[in-house]
Every structure is written in structure tokens, then in C-alpha cells.
Amino acid sequence: MQKVALITGASSGMGKSTAHILHSQGYIVYGAARRMEEMNDLKEKGIGIVSLDLTNEDSIVKAVDTILKKEGRIDILINNAGYGSYGAVEDVPLEEARRQFEVNLFGMARLTQLVLPSMRKHRYGRIVNISSMGGKIYTPMGAWYHATKHAVEGWSDCLRLEVKAFGIDVVIVEPGGIKTPWGIIAADNLEKTSGKGAYADFANKAAQVTRKTYSGDQLTDVEILGKTIAKAATDKKPKTRYVKGYMAKPAIAIRKWFGDRFFDRMIMSQVN
Secondary structure, eight states, X not given: OOOEEEEESTTSHHHXXXXXXXXHTTOXXXXXXXXXXXXXXXXXXXXXXXXXOTXXXXXXXXXXXXXXXXHSOOOEEEEOOOOOOOSOTTTSOHHHHHHHHIIIIIHHHHHHHHHHHHHHHHTOEEEEEEOOGGGTSOOTTOHHHHHHHHHHHHHHHXXXXXXXXXXXXXXXXXXXXXXXXXXXXXXXXXXXXXXXXXXXXXXXXXXXXXXXXXXXXXXXXXXXXHHHHHHHHHXXXXXXXEXXXXXXXXXXXXXXXXXXXXXXXXXXXXXX
16 A cells, blocks of 8 residues: 655755655655645646645644545655744744744644544554754754754654554654755844844854855755655654754764864854
8 A cells, every 4th residue: 555645845945855756656745835836846746735834723734634535544744844033032023933933843743643643543654853953953043943943853752752652653854954045044034133233243144154055065955855854754664863964963973072162162163
């Protein structure tokens, strides 16, 4: 029997790449995103598409119900949707901070809650949560973004223990720097939020560094992450974590083995 996969954030980047890969491997794939028109290329390949707004309960419920009514099951859930909101803690409105958590954590959690009964019923499931190297490290002006990714890490670890007895695996993917618009958007948002005022010098330097990094050639192609995510979703005996992408492994290792003070100096040296 063909397994059914649901991928959020499938309108671009890693989500779209993963959808194409799993479809080519014979899986029944559904891509989900707010921008339905950006998934027309998936639809043309025979991949299902559903509208999904992770900040809207009705949208989440409708997306899951649509797939379950048509396929009768969801075997693989890839929680890929998310975004990075950058700005000084003092400057970021709490409304925006809450939205960051709503998209990056609570929407993902609600979707998972709705998919789990089908997985338990069939005694099989694979939940792949896309975290970030930012779930293990930190960068200037990214407090709310990093808070959500650190939360995804802990939440996923606990879930892995809870659902193991039902034949369900929970896997975390920690991407590094990827060739997507993510960094440019984060830099623009940082300048808009903290480009003036008490944190202006720091914020503008951090935005400049981010924009330079995401305009360079050293970042990892999105297709490489698509392959990694597909592997995490289909390996018979998956690892608990897959780390892939520019600077992910070295950055995580440096923070782990050399400690916070050393990591602080390393990070700050890039914006001073």
C-alpha cells in the first residue's frame, strides 16, 4: 500500500523540493501552504495540494479532514512551515512574538494532534519536524525565532517518547544556511523593527551580515535539504536528528564543546 505524506510549507524551498522527491519515490504526497497558486507546479505533477494557515484552527482541521476523507490515512507528516522574525527583544511587539510561536510551534503541534489518531490506528507513522541549527545555537536579534526552534527541539524529543509504543517515529531535521529567501526576509524585517532607536547600530550591522551571507555562494542548495528531509521521512531506522547545510555541524559543535562564552565571542566578532 502506498504511504501518504503531508508536507507543510510546500509552496517553496525545502518543502517543495521534498514534495517532488517523495512523489518521485512513489508516495502519495500532499503539499500544504497558504499560497495555493505557488503550488500549481506540484499539482501539475500529480501531487495533491491543500490550503493551510497554521494560525487558523479551522484551516488546520479542514486540511487534515480533506486528506483523511480521500486517502483514509496520513502516514508521514513533515512539519516544514515556519519563518524567522528578527529584531531586538525590546522592539518586537508581543503580538508578533506570539505569531512567531503560533506558526513555528503551536500550529505544528495542532496539526500533529490531528494526524496522530490515524497513525495510531494503523500502528505506523513518521513525524519529521524541521527545526534549525538555530534550535541548538543563537544569533543576535533572533531571540523569538531561536526560542521557537529551541522549543521545537524539546517538544519533539518528548513526543518521540510518547508515541514510540504505537510504531510512530519522531525525527528532527536541523538545517544550516540554505539558498532560500529566508535570510533576506529576516534581514529586511530586522532593519524595519530595530533599524532605528537604541539598537540601531547593532541591528543594521547584523542585517548587513545576514544579507551578505544569504547573497553569497556558500549556502547549501535547497535540493540537498530536500533529499535529507526525504531520507528522514523514509529511512527504516531513522536517526533522531539529521543535521545538514552550511555551517550547521560546525556551529552546533563549537557551541557544545567550547561553551557559551566562546560562542558569544565568535558570533559577536561577525558584527563588530
